[in-house]
Amino acid sequence: MNTGDVPAAVTLESVSSVTFTQDTDGNIILHCPQNDGEDLGSDGTTEPVHKRLRLTSEDGEDPQDSTSTEYSVVTLPITEGDESFEVTMTATEMRDGELESEDPSEILDKDSSVQKKGEDVSAVSQAWFTTKEDKDTLVNKGHKWKQGMWSKEEIDLLMSNIERYLKNRGIHDPTEIIFEMSKEERKDFYRSIACGLNRPLFAVYRRVLRMYDNRNHVGKYTDEEINKLKRLREKYGNDWATIGAALGRSASSVKDRCRLMKDTCNTGKWTEEEERRLAEVVHELTGTEVGDVVTQGVSWASVAELVGTRSEKQCRSKWLNYLNWKQSGGTEWTKEDDINLVHRIAELGVEDENYINWDILAGGWSSVRSPQWLRSKWWTIKRQVANHKELPFPVLLKGLQDVVEAPASVMNKVVVIGSRSANASPSPVTALQIPVQIPVQITHVSSSDGAGGSSESETITLNSGALQTFELLPSFHLQPTGTPGTYFLQTGTNQSLPLTLSANPTVTLTAAASPSSPDQIILHSLTTDNENVTVQMSHPGIIIQTVTSEDLSDPLDQSELEGEQELKEESSENQNNSGEEERSEERSKDIQGVKTLDSSKVEETVESSGMDEGAVLMVPSPSGFIPTNEDIRTDSVLPLGTLTDPILENQEEGSD
DNA sequence: ATGATAGGTAAGGGTAATAGCCAGGG
DNA sequence: CCCCTGGCTATTACCCTTACCTATCA
Numbered sequence: 022m023n024t025g026d027v028p029a030a031v032t033l034e035s036v037s038s039v040t041f042t043q044d045t046d047g048n049i050i051l052h053c054p055q056n057d058g059e060d061l062g063s064d065g066t067t068e069p070v071h072k073r074l075r076l077t078s079e080d081g082e083d084p085q086d087s088t089s090t091e092y093s094v095v096t097l098p099i100t101e102g103d104e105s106f107e108v109t110m111t112a113t114e115m116r117d118g119e120l121e122s123e124d125p126s127e128i129l130d131k132d133s134s135v136q137k138k139g140e141d142v143s144a145v146s147q148a149w150f151t152t153k154e155d156k157d158t159l160v161n162k163g164h165k166w167k168q169g170m171w172s173k174e175e176i177d178l179l180m181s182n183i184e185r186y187l188k189n190r191g192i193h194d195p196t197e198i199i200f201e202m203s204k205e206e207r208k209d210f211y212r213s214i215a216c217g218l219n220r221p222l223f224a225v226y227r228r229v230l231r232m233y234d235n236r237n238h239v240g241k242y243t244d245e246e247i248n249k250l251k252r253l254r255e256k257y258g259n260d261w262a263t264i265g266a267a268l269g270r271s272a273s274s275v276k277d278r279c280r281l282m283k284d285t286c287n288t289g290k291w292t293e294e295e296e297r298r299l300a301e302v303v304h305e306l307t308g309t310e311v312g313d314v315v316t317q318g319v320s321w322a323s324v325a326e327l328v329g330t331r332s333e334k335q336c337r338s339k340w341l342n343y344l345n346w347k348q349s350g351g352t353e354w355t356k357e358d359d360i361n362l363v364h365r366i367a368e369l370g371v372e373d374e375n376y377i378n379w380d381i382l383a384g385g386w387s388s389v390r391s392p393q394w395l396r397s398k399w400w401t402i403k404r405q406v407a408n409h410k411e412l413p414f415p416v417l418l419k420g421l422q423d424v425v426e427a428p429a430s431v432m433n434k435v436v437v438i439g440s441r442s443a444n445a446s447p448s449p450v451t452a453l454q455i456p457v458q459i460p461v462q463i464t465h466v467s468s469s470d471g472a473g474g475s476s477e478s479e480t481i482t483l484n485s486g487a488l489q490t491f492e493l494l495p496s497f498h499l500q501p502t503g504t505p506g507t508y509f510l511q512t513g514t515n516q517s518l519p520l521t522l523s524a525n526p527t528v529t530l531t532a533a534a535s536p537s538s539p540d541q542i543i544l545h546s547l548t549t550d551n552e553n554v555t556v557q558m559s560h561p562g563i564i565i566q567t568v569t570s571e572d573l574s575d576p577l578d579q580s581e582l583e584g585e586q587e588l589k590e591e592s593s594e595n596q597n598n599s600g601e602e603e604r605s606e607e608r609s610k611d612i613q614g615v616k617t618l619d620s621s622k623v624e625e626t627v628e629s630s631g632m633d634e635g636a637v638l639m640v641p642s643p644s645g646f647i648p649t650n651e652d653i654r655t656d657s658v659l660p661l662g663t664l665t666d667p668i669l670e671n672q673e674e675g676s677d
Numbered sequence: 678a679t680g681a682t683a684g685g686t687a688a689g690g691g692t693a694a695t696a697g698c699c700a701g702g703g
Numbered sequence: 704c705c706c707c708t709g710g711c712t713a714t715t716a717c718c719c720t721t722a723c724c725t726a727t728c729a
Contacts, residue, residue, distance in 0.1 A: 168719080168720075169691095169692095169718095169719075169720095170691095170692075170693095170718070170719080171718085171719090204682095204683060204684065204726090204727085208683095211683085211684090221720095222683090223684090223720090224719075224720080226683090226684075226685095227718090227719075227720090228718090228719090231717085231718075231719095237717080238716085238717080239716090240716075241715080241716075242715090242716085259686095259687070259688090261686080261687075262685095262686080272686080272687090273687090273717085273718090274716075274717075276687075276688080277715085277716070277717070277718095278715085278716080280688090280689080281714080281715065281716090288713080288714080289697095289698090289713080290698090290712085290713090291713095319690095320689085320690095321689075321690075322688080322689065322690095333689075333690090334691095334713095334714080334715080335713075335714080337690080337691085338712085338713070338714080339712090339713085342711095342712075342713090343712080393691080393692090396692085397692085397693085400692090400693075400694095401710095679729100680728105680729095681727100681728085681729085682726100682727080682728080682729100683725100683726090683727085683728105684724105684725085684726085684727100685723100685724075685725075685726100686722100686723085686724075686725100687721100687722090687723085687724100688720100688721085688722085688723100689719100689720090689721085689722105690718105690719085690720080690721100691717105691718075691719075691720095692716105692717085692718070692719095693715100693716090693717085693718095694714100694715085694716085694717100695713100695714080695715085695716100696712100696713080696714075696715095697711105697712085697713075697714090698710105698711085698712075698713090699709100699710090699711085699712100700708105700709095700710090700711100701707105701708090701709095701710105702706105702707090702708085703705105703706090703707085703708105
């Protein structure tokens with residue numbers, strides 16, 4: 022099974038009833054009660070029988086099914102000695118004909134989502150394969166798996182898998198398992214945490230090692246370190262582990278650094294002679310001629326060896342970004358090319374950037390220097406959108422089509438793209454990023470009310486300004502807390518809805534029912550400072566969404582925004598417990614002097630919160646935009662990530 | 678002895694972010 | 704002439720895959 026082999030004989034069992042629950046990460050947990058029969062762990066030992074769940078749909082396995090769902094399944098014993106077990110399923114639904122309808126030649130054929138329904142994806146994540154034969158075997162059996170950079174979703178899943186593993190075993194620190202335990206002690210660790218990830222076990226292993234190795238992500242090498250590294254290199258050769266240990270860096274880090282510093286390396290501008298030599302060597306090694314486009318299949322280490330004065334990275338970079346294009350008579354990149362690029366990508370109609378085949382896209386395009394260069398060009402275009410990381414790819418693309426065609430005066434600004442809905446909005450909205458506080462609409466959805474189908478107006482609107490007004494609609498009512506002027510908001514489903522308002526410590530806010538309308542709470546700011554207000558939510562059954570700002574003329578100054586940013590980072594510190602690279606990214610989001618507001622952390626918090634009583638939780642995308650059916654009239658919406666939920670955070674931190 | 682399992686190492690292709698250079702405009 | 708700005712180039716830290724190796728165990 023580990024290499025995809027299906028055991029010759031399997032025992033089929035059926036259970037009459039199972040219980041479904043949903044965990045905080047949205048995984049469906051299927052609880053199978055202890056079987057009275059003899060099959061489940063009948064030897065009475067603590068070692069559970071390995072089970073695989075087969076999901077059969079009622080209508081068979083028709084690949085033309087309008088909805089195809091892929092499941093990744095793992096069975097986990099609940100407690101030792103208990104013969105019941107849990108099944109965690111991660112399901113991915115694809116809409117009718119998505120992907121399949123694309124021209125296959127336009128899509129990189131390397132993503133899990135192209136899998137056929139019912140395929141056992143766990144065969145990949147449970148297999149430790151590094152050799153070509155192992156790979157071929159799996160490929161021949163029709164398995165496909167994810168390669169390339171890990172997406173945020175994958176990392177999140179990995180982290181939650183690790184958390185679950187830790188919880189089940191009462192371990193607090195994952196590094197204990199990864200770096201301290203023996204193989205025997207950490208038996209099944211990697212298999213367990215690889216579940217749901219359509220990646221080879223080995224890839225998961227590498228990723229985890231990197232993630233939790235605190236000697237990774239150390240940052241720039243100082244001159245002192247470089248000198249020390251040179252000495253260590255002379256002493257220990259290619260024993261990267263030893264060198265790394267001596268330097269307080271990971272082995273791969275020192276190895277990578279050494280690759281950059283050949284003794285004979287020149288830096289700075291390439292001389293004509295160097296360029297000539299590079300071209301000569303590349304053509305010689307690849308059996309090509311001057312004018313041929315060579316972008317792959319080059320051994321850069323060999324090239325560097327022969328060029329003599331440059332490292333492999335320098336050679337590759339020079340070739341792919343300049344020399345090959347220059348030699349083959351390339352033309353300069355123009356603004357029209359920018360527009361063209363965005364349109365061409367849009368025409369591909371791909372769901373995700375990873376599906377873009379840059380080789381094909383670059384083909385026959387004289388101003389494109391190489392597929393790799395084109396990709397980096399895309400990056401520079403993409404980064405004109407401040408919140409590009411948070412946007413769904415199709416939304417970003419649509420927005421960019423407007424952006425690249427916009428006048429230069431607009432192009433020079435950082436733009437934020439937002440869309441009320443990726444589906445409903447005919448065209449996405451672009452807006453200059455001006456620091457502005459936006460109102461927040463909180464909609465409670467009762468059990469009977471579907472996701473986003475909030476036909477009833479149950480809204481609270483928080484307007485910006487010193488006087489905060491909440492409009493209370495029918496399903497909410499106020500409940501005195503005992504403190505005059507302070508109320509709890511009570512929802513129609515009888516769930517208390519503690520809504521706390523906090524702000525800068527210098528600002529005190531109190532809430533009171535409006536004398537004119539009992540359906541309003543009026544918040545008074547007790548200071549004259551019109552500080553930014555943070556609404557802390559502590560209720561999962563709530564839709565949080567940004568709404569039209571009728572008044573965007575209430576800019577906050579930079580210091581206020583920075584304060585806000587700090588507040589959020591502080592509150593979300595617990596989320597990122599791995600030292601993963603995102604952390605530093607979050608901190609360096611200062612683009613062109615405008616603080617980019619980022620609510621991704623906040624979103625994670627809310628997103629992974631528990632759900633109860635059928636209440637539906639929808640959260641804003643990190644930029645504050647979520648699909649909604651409601652008719653919202655704005656063209657200019659600016660996100661402000663001020664919604665935090667300490668309780669939910671605690672829930673997540675404290676338990677699951 | 679053999680093959681499977683579960684790592685582990687090294688090499689090298691690659692990405693993404695940023696630093697640095699430089700030309701052009703005010 | 705100076706300064707600023709933006710585009711391009713070069714650099715670099717980190718990521719990922721591949722090939723190969725090794726210890727342990729059934």
